[in-house]
Amino acid sequence: MGRTVTTITQYLxxxxxxxxxxxxxxxxxxxxxxxxxxxxxxxxxxxxxQSDALLPFETxxxxxxxxxxxxxxxxxxxxxxxxxx
Amino acid sequence: xxxxxxxxxxxxxxxxxxxxLWFITDEGVRxxxxxxxxxxxxxAGDFSRLRAAWVFLRERAQLARVRRRDLxxxxxxxxxxxxxxTSNLFRELxxxxxxxxxxxxxxxxxxxxIACTGVNLLGRCRLSYNxxxxxxxxxxxxxxxxxxxxxxxxxxxxxxxxxxxFREPNQIKxxxxxxxxxxxxxxxxxxxxxxxxxxxxxxxxxxxxxHGDDWLIPNLMAWSAETGLRLDLNRDRTLEVxxxxxxxxxxxxxxxxxxxxxHLFGRWHIDRKNAxxxxxxxxxxxxxxxxxxxxxxxxxxxxxxxxGITALQxxxxxxxxxxxxxTKQQAEKTKTLVNLIRADKGGLIYQPIIGVxxxxxxxxxxxxxxxxxxxxxxxxxxxxxxxxxMGLIPLALQPLLEKRLAIKDLLRQMxxxxxxxxxxxxxxxxxxxxxxxxxxxxxxxxxxxxRIESHEAVTAISxxxxxxxxxxxxxxxxxxxxxxVDSLFVQREGTRExxxxxxxxxxxxxxxxxxxxxxxxxRWVCFLPSKRxxxxxxxxxxxxxxxxxxxxxxxxxxxxxxxxYWVKKIQLQVLECLAQAKTLTEVSSYIPDAHAILAQAxxxxxxxxxxxxxxxxxxxxxxxxxxxxxxxxxxRAAGQLQAVGRSVSPGQFIRFVxxxxxxxxxxxxxxxxxxxxxxxxxxELLERxxxxxxxxxxxxxxxxxYPSSWLM
Numbered sequence: 001m002g003r004t005v006t007t008i009t010q011y012l013x014x015x016x017x018x019x020x021x022x023x024x025x026x027x028x029x030x031x032x033x034x035x036x037x038x039x040x041x042x043x044x045x046x047x048x049x050q051s052d053a054l055l056p057f058e059t060x061x062x063x064x065x066x067x068x069x070x071x072x073x074x075x076x077x078x079x080x081x082x083x084x085x
Numbered sequence: 086x087x088x089x090x091x092x093x094x095x096x097x098x099x100x101x102x103x104x105x106l107w108f109i110t111d112e113g114v115r116x117x118x119x120x121x122x123x124x125x126x127x128x129a130g131d132f133s134r135l136r137a138a139w140v141f142l143r144e145r146a147q148l149a150r151v152r153r154r155d156l157x158x159x160x161x162x163x164x165x166x167x168x169x170x171t172s173n174l175f176r177e178l179x180x181x182x183x184x185x186x187x188x189x190x191x192x193x194x195x196x197x198x199i200a201c202t203g204v205n206l207l208g209r210c211r212l213s214y215n216x217x218x219x220x221x222x223x224x225x226x227x228x229x230x231x232x233x234x235x236x237x238x239x240x241x242x243x244x245x246x247x248x249x250x251f252r253e254p255n256q257i258k259x260x261x262x263x264x265x266x267x268x269x270x271x272x273x274x275x276x277x278x279x280x281x282x283x284x285x286x287x288x289x290x291x292x293x294x295x296h297g298d299d300w301l302i303p304n305l306m307a308w309s310a311e312t313g314l315r316l317d318l319n320r321d322r323t324l325e326v327x328x329x330x331x332x333x334x335x336x337x338x339x340x341x342x343x344x345x346x347x348h349l350f351g352r353w354h355i356d357r358k359n360a361x362x363x364x365x366x367x368x369x370x371x372x373x374x375x376x377x378x379x380x381x382x383x384x385x386x387x388x389x390x391x392x393g394i395t396a397l398q399x400x401x402x403x404x405x406x407x408x409x410x411x412t413k414q415q416a417e418k419t420k421t422l423v424n425l426i427r428a429d430k431g432g433l434i435y436q437p438i439i440g441v442x443x444x445x446x447x448x449x450x451x452x453x454x455x456x457x458x459x460x461x462x463x464x465x466x467x468x469x470x471x472x473x474x475m476g477l478i479p480l481a482l483q484p485l486l487e488k489r490l491a492i493k494d495l496l497r498q499m500x501x502x503x504x505x506x507x508x509x510x511x512x513x514x515x516x517x518x519x520x521x522x523x524x525x526x527x528x529x530x531x532x533x534x535x536r537i538e539s540h541e542a543v544t545a546i547s548x549x550x551x552x553x554x555x556x557x558x559x560x561x562x563x564x565x566x567x568x569x570v571d572s573l574f575v576q577r578e579g580t581r582e583x584x585x586x587x588x589x590x591x592x593x594x595x596x597x598x599x600x601x602x603x604x605x606x607x608r609w610v611c612f613l614p615s616k617r618x619x620x621x622x623x624x625x626x627x628x629x630x631x632x633x634x635x636x637x638x639x640x641x642x643x644x645x646x647x648x649x650y651w652v653k654k655i656q657l658q659v660l661e662c663l664a665q666a667k668t669l670t671e672v673s674s675y676i677p678d679a680h681a682i683l684a685q686a687x688x689x690x691x692x693x694x695x696x697x698x699x700x701x702x703x704x705x706x707x708x709x710x711x712x713x714x715x716x717x718x719x720x721r722a723a724g725q726l727q728a729v730g731r732s733v734s735p736g737q738f739i740r741f742v743x744x745x746x747x748x749x750x751x752x753x754x755x756x757x758x759x760x761x762x763x764x765x766x767x768x769e770l771l772e773r774x775x776x777x778x779x780x781x782x783x784x785x786x787x788x789x790x791y792p793s794s795w796l797m
Contacts, residue, residue: 005429039620046435046568050548052427 320351
């Protein structure tokens, strides 16, 4: 209410809208993964917002990377457990 | 000369001179007294203009040259102007000298009286009087005491047999301590005679009606005039009933419709259907708000708590000789872009971990924003000042905050069957609403003492504090599932008893110095994903079951105002059904029962077993009907009402039912053939609502956010 600066939620919505043509040209299966990238950024809206970045896109990418690294680490962890069994 | 003790019931301007005060004395007498009462306001500005104003006023007011403090500009030289409280001299002066700065010019009379005498509305006082003139008055109670001598009110309730929006009512139900009976609205003569006899006999202090503001009171007055029979709705017979017209206005991004109002003198009239938040805190809560803020009961009932907060600040300012600007002059200061990005944020709202979680505690900071304002001395004039004395806003807020916390403490110790419990609960809720809005008023552009920077300071501190709380919780091995402005959802394996969370609460309090309490422990709680993409978390859509079996839900269909009652009811039944499970693992055995509830509900609908009023959808009209490009259901319904000559205004709530056929909806007031109900549409609404709950089960095996081995 009464905010001047675009919120990160709005920023992500706008960025996604800007990339609509890009997304449309992707295969349906890739579109799902592409949406997943934005979904993983949205898990960190608060953190991105707290970083006070002038250009939030870099921080958005970091958030996406963080989610990927998390998935990777979880998979590694699971793999190790399977190997041990 | 006579003396008395009692309660100050009401006060208002006399039409000619001074003020009229009403007291309820200890002997039960309703006493009307008059008093001469002067008010002082100030003008400041260019010396030559002030001099001209002085010449203009010379013969007509008491004038003096004084120095007083402007909260933003510091000490100023002023022309002080003292006149009788009924005088219109200010308006005249302002029109003649529009370029002067005016202070203390538009303060409600009740607030001036309170600041000047220390006697609060509904407060106890001792008075002496001679004939109809009040000589002396002194306070015997403080509005900030937790316990009050109960005000002995005589209440008359008038309710109509039907909502006048549907059809012409035929009867009024009259209820008072002397019993209840029905009164026919026709013939008018009999009605007026009978009602007048009742009012004279009972002499009620409060007439509590439904639809009184825009239907019953205006009609009663018209009928009294028509028949030429007296009807003393006012206790003060020298005055007419005051009516205010309905209007629509735009605030906070939405349009609001305000209904007409009927105010009485020497007696209160409250229309339950036109009283803001009345269902939240009932009469006792309303009286509490009036008592602590000084805003008259009839006005407080019809206005937002923001009016109360403004009044509280005004009284504090008057008492501390801080001047109240007539119009706010301060604009926002300039900021660098970086500072704007840093400051222009609200409370911290996290993204929860989607899915169902067992044994989760919700902990809440108590009155977080007001506590921050008081503890960190946040006020427009204290910002950026080191070791500033207590600012105006914390000064006004501190007693309110302390009273709320004291009542909350009392409630915690009280037995729920205690005869005072309900009243205390209502008063606590009323104070809570005042505290809730006080923060918003720091940043509100029209607030007299608002300044956006102080608003930003509060949210900045709150974000810092909740992050500190998160760190404390994580240091103690808790997973923070969610954070929402002033509350956290935490979970730790093996921790599920109240006392196990105590160390966490203490540690957070030690760190932040703001009291934090356990709201409850959920057997399980489910954070729902976005409707658009199941991978995206949303902050305020969840439901869960506390250990007591009580369910809590936010953002689901049952919470939405536009969900029909029937859909809400079934969704809650489904949720209550799952809530019977003592643990999360047991929930799966209740799923078949939940599906059975859903199936039965659909059968009932198809067999026309559902009352049409339970299918009514209520939505607010966001603009004039003609301005809808593609008519939404609510616009169609409003259009139907207009077509039969009913007036509809933006902001008004419109009720309708989905029907089959070209019209698609039918305005509820126009009557409905139950066979027309659009069964398919309602089944769709119901299924969507129940899926919100049932889709979360069975629980998919969730990857824990962090395997415990990572927490090293």
